[in-house]
Amino acid sequence: MIRLSKTPLAFKNLTHNVRRLAVAVAGIGFAVVLMFMQMGFRNALFYSTVKIVTDIDADILLINRAQYALPARQSFDFKRIMQARSCPGVAAVYPMYTETVGTEWKPASGGKPYSIRVIAFDPDDPVFLIPEVRAQTSVLRQPDTALIDSRSKKQYGIPETLKLLREQTGAELANRAIHLAGTFPLGTDFANDGNLMMGSANLAKYFPMRALGADPLSTVDLGIVKVEKGTDVSAVQRNLNHRFEGTELSVYLKSELIDKEIGFWDHSTPIGYIFSVGTIMGFVVGVIICYQIIYSDIADHMPEFATLKAMGYRNRFFIGLVLQMSFYLSIVGYIPGLLVSWAVYLALAQGTGLLLEMKLAHAALVFVLTLGMCTASGCMAMRKILNADPAELF
């Protein structure tokens, strides 16, 4: 025998008043977008800061212990690279150089010079994962030639087409003419508005004073370690750690360095905090909007709910009803909020070069927040419905 099923009252009530539903969707969707934006910007800033590390083809990275964050450049001696190469399990170690001091860039179009980050490596070493860089290593061997980051800020005056870029004359780096042979995509971060990539020989030529009184290439900024095929990476890391114990070097897995860098920006600067506050604000706005919607819906139906109580419906039913309403509201608010945020991410990523990406983990986190937001407001409005008094109906 089929027993009587339950009427989906929460859903019916929610969808009955179309205008109120629209307001609910807009309000909760707004809060969702707010949270997505805060979270998106925060992650974009973090990702763009570690983008250079992400794009390096490394298993393990060697870095000066004193370099607490990537922009706080600290170099180490080239001999460490040699020492690392002799460690068991290590297949190759490539030195990478970065230069941010005295790196005035004067665009061919003229105008004020801007500081640019110069990244250099031996063109023979497969240092980067970026396909554009890999395809143009031969170019990097040419003298006075460099590649420029196509995502650099506008003031660096990068011509629209590759042809114009190659034909332009008059661009200067550190008061020396330089020829641009192509571009690569890397992007900006907190410290750097533009990037230039060149072979290490060119770096030595443009910045001969890099290592005061020594070979300019004798100070290295990053050691890129590849382990032998089939070797346990963490075992190699242990070997390297053992080798460099008591020296100025720190040994990180690639993912560890990324986490350490994000951790620094998140926890040691106000940036993470500011965006967290922003996310919380979005959450609070959502709670208020959602509370308003649930509360007024309950207030409008007080006599009906009281009638249900007179029929013998228990408090349990009303708690379930409000929680169901919260759940439906979070769904109908989240989906449009997600779609709008996605669109805004795409638009902003294209417009600003920020690494705004809709990641599943963040989408899930925002959904959980939305659910929490609606449930919290449901619980706040719960008292109203539990106070419905059937004795007042007569």
Place this chain on the structure above:
Amino acid sequence: MPEAPLLTSIRKASPDDSSTGDTAIRVDKLNHYYGEGELRKQVLFENNLEVARGEIVIMTGPSGSGKTTLLTLIGALRTVQEGGLEVMGNQLRGAALAKLVRVRRKLGFIFQAHNLFQSLTAFQNVRMAAELFGFPAERTSRRITELLTLLGLGHRIHYKPDSLSGGQKQRVAIARALVHQPPIILADEPTAALDEKSGRDVVTLFQRFTREDRCTIIMVTHDNRILDVADRIVNMVDGRIKSNVLVKVTAEICEFLRHVPLFQRLTPGSITEVADKVKSEKHKAGAAIVTQGDEGDKFYLIRRGAVDVTRTEGTQSAPLNSLGEGAFFGEAALLTGEPRNATVIAREDTEVYTLNKEDFQAVVAASASFEEELRKALFQRH
């Protein structure tokens, strides 16, 4: 020949329903107060009421007389403070919320406002009341359709309240109160929003419910078009049940009184008032109804049967008179304030109507002609 049942039945008679016997509601010295401390105000005073199963009770009285409070107490919607209140065998005094909720499920409520969910159709609104019970789906659906059709909403079953008139909405609310076959229905002005015909249809439906399901109905109403369906009329004033009348019995008494010469010149209103107040007593043959020398406290009217009147003077006992149906006795002691001057013994099984001293004197005071009739009768008797 018994009528075919009107509606599909969805509830098996539950064992606790039958164990309560014939009494649906028993109100015992019920007091109720609103407010706390200094502001505490008594709204119900020592109310007693017993309603049998299958009875239709109409409660009347001015607003603020406490009838609504009494209704909410019976409906297990308020906590009983003082006195006893039994609903279908459940004592509500001191009952926890869980028990109150259990009792509520035995009741059907009809409120003045329809209180329908705008988001649900008529059918779904009615269904909400049945969903608590785990009834079989198919029979319930059939019953809901039958109920709504019976209430003249057959063509509006799947309409939302927005597209129903006020009267139609009220009828949906009535269907909602009846769908789970409650043994008791509590209704507040159920016919106020209805035109004469649908109002009549509704009370006729109520009557069939009381007959078929032994359903008890308590209605607060000022609609005198439907007073005729009442088995009992309870009138409340200032928190007290002023009169509690079984209509059929009272009508019978009135009819009888009108043919008694003593009451012939009373207005119909006064006769009804007397009828409200008389109590019926039955005496076996040979029993003494009045004993000489006792204090007079009642006035007697013989409904059926016969009595012998004897007076004892010294040691001599002399039969004085025999009285039959329609005759009265016991008035002298009430009028003069002296002890009973004779003994009255039932000659056969006798039923008498009695009026207590206060009521009797009130009737005498209210009607000059009644006193005159009385004195005339007394004069003739001696």
